[in-house]
Amino acid sequence: MALGEPADIVGLIEAATRIGGILFRPDSAAADIGIERLRLCPKLGERFLGCDPEHAGLTLIDCVKIDVNQSKIDHLSRKGENIMKNGLEDVIAAETQLSDVDGEAGRLIIRGISLDHLIGETSFEDVAALLLDGMTEAPVEANDLAARLGSARVEVASHFSAVDATLISLPPVEAVRALLARLEDGEGFETMLRLLAAPAVFLPGVLRLQRGESPLAPDPALSQAADILRMLTGKMPSAEQIAALDAYLVTISDHGLNASTFASRVIASTRAGLTSSVLAAISALKGPLHGGAPGPVLDMLEAIGTADNAKAWLGDALDRGERLMGFGHRVYRVRDPRADALKAALKPLFATGQVDRARSELAEAVEAAALAILRERKPNRPLDVNVEFYTALLLEALGFPREAFTGVFAIGRTVGWLAHAREQALEGRLIRPRSVYVGPLPAAA
Numbered sequence: 001m002a003l004g005e006p007a008d009i010v011g012l013i014e015a016a017t018r019i020g021g022i023l024f025r026p027d028s029a030a031a032d033i034g035i036e037r038l039r040l041c042p043k044l045g046e047r048f049l050g051c052d053p054e055h056a057g058l059t060l061i062d063c064v065k066i067d068v069n070q071s072k073i074d075h076l077s078r079k080g081e082n083i084m085k086n087g088l089e090d091v092i093a094a095e096t097q098l099s100d101v102d103g104e105a106g107r108l109i110i111r112g113i114s115l116d117h118l119i120g121e122t123s124f125e126d127v128a129a130l131l132l133d134g135m136t137e138a139p140v141e142a143n144d145l146a147a148r149l150g151s152a153r154v155e156v157a158s159h160f161s162a163v164d165a166t167l168i169s170l171p172p173v174e175a176v177r178a179l180l181a182r183l184e185d186g187e188g189f190e191t192m193l194r195l196l197a198a199p200a201v202f203l204p205g206v207l208r209l210q211r212g213e214s215p216l217a218p219d220p221a222l223s224q225a226a227d228i229l230r231m232l233t234g235k236m237p238s239a240e241q242i243a244a245l246d247a248y249l250v251t252i253s254d255h256g257l258n259a260s261t262f263a264s265r266v267i268a269s270t271r272a273g274l275t276s277s278v279l280a281a282i283s284a285l286k287g288p289l290h291g292g293a294p295g296p297v298l299d300m301l302e303a304i305g306t307a308d309n310a311k312a313w314l315g316d317a318l319d320r321g322e323r324l325m326g327f328g329h330r331v332y333r334v335r336d337p338r339a340d341a342l343k344a345a346l347k348p349l350f351a352t353g354q355v356d357r358a359r360s361e362l363a364e365a366v367e368a369a370a371l372a373i374l375r376e377r378k379p380n381r382p383l384d385v386n387v388e389f390y391t392a393l394l395l396e397a398l399g400f401p402r403e404a405f406t407g408v409f410a411i412g413r414t415v416g417w418l419a420h421a422r423e424q425a426l427e428g429r430l431i432r433p434r435s436v437y438v439g440p441l442p443a444a445a
Contacts, residue, residue: 099256113130120345126142128142148193153201153218176202204232244348251338267280278417315373325389327385367385
């Protein structure tokens with residue numbers, strides 16, 4: 001260890017560990033052994049990083065030598081084994097100000113606000129303004145956004161003139177995707193508004209066309225949630241129904257770097273345009289492994305039939321190696337906070353008789369039985385109720401057919417896709433990961 005000119009080793013360590021995919025906190029490590037922040041000679045930093053270190057400082061270190069197995073590192077570097085993770089599990093691919101999913105604590109934060117503080121206190125328009133503020137040319141205000149979103153719904157409804165028999169025959173989410181592809185591929189706020197409005201208009205209209213009915217024109221004076229339900233059913237929804245759909249749209253507005261959101265960021269990194277980002281995201285969403293299609297929860301409830309049959313049916317399903325629909329999550333190791341939010345959103349519908357009482361009682365019995373048997377059968381795996389369980393009950397209660405559930409999810413999640421796409425375009429680089437070649441090599445000459 002030699003004395004040298006002052007520069008910040010902490011920034012160097014942080015940069016190097018990020019490159020290696022390792023989260024390392026030099027401040028806490030230094031404190032543990034009783035030393036303060038160290039400084040590195042700028043010439044060494046220049047050789048290591050290819051640039052001058054940013055930070056000047058006072059303390060005094062030229063180099064720290066760490067003995068490593070260099071042959072092992074060379075081997076890993078050649079093979080890519082030190083960075084390759086199947087499914088990108090735990091790989092950090094972006095920095096975001098939009099949402100944070102804390103799987104250990106069971107907490108979802110959206111733009112600095114916990115989900116449980118948003119539900120019941122904010123509308124979809126409020127959360128849309130929260131997510132999009134700073135991602136556009138001008139500040140986004142909720143009241144202004146609500147009015148302009150209503151006008152955008154009226155504008156995009158003109159695209160129903162392009163509907164034909166082939167489109168009507170598609171699954172609802174695919175028909176919505178086809179209509180979305182007609183929208184201009186821009187980057188500005190007007191493009192955002194049209195993309196936010198379009199699924200809310202297209203899905204109810206497609207469902208009506210598939211029932212042999214004509215789409216209803218949007219009402220720009222209504223909120224997004226109220227207008228969706230009115231265009232779906234042909235009548236004004238109750239206050240409880242509007243609040244329930246609003247709660248759902250808020251709950252699923254954004255959720256970290258899931259597969260569809262990552263797809264939107266990848267496309268945005270190429271500067272292809274916001275419509276392209278949303279089309280990529282909705283294409284990822286419709287995949288059965290993504291989540292957001294809770295129809296199988298209703299299939300399970302119908303197969304169980306009665307509360308008395310729940311324990312035996314669930315046990316038999318586990319014996320067959322089947323997954324219990326609505327339980328377990330890739331990230332959450334405790335109860336999914338969105339499930340509690342939607343369960344709470346259903347209570348006013350229960351209280352006013354707008355949900356089938358027998359269905360709700362069966363669902364509560366199945367939830368209790370499933371949690372008990374999962375604790376017994378899989379004590380080392382944290383499996384709790386997830387967002388899909390109560391999503392299925394809520395969307396069914398609001399009159400959506402189960403084949404439309406993925407499309408309703410897209411209505412709420414589009415704002416998150418747009419916010420991430422803009423954040424990536426404004427702050428990120430072209431996303432270009434590497435792969436590890438594991439195929440055969442050419443024969444030696």
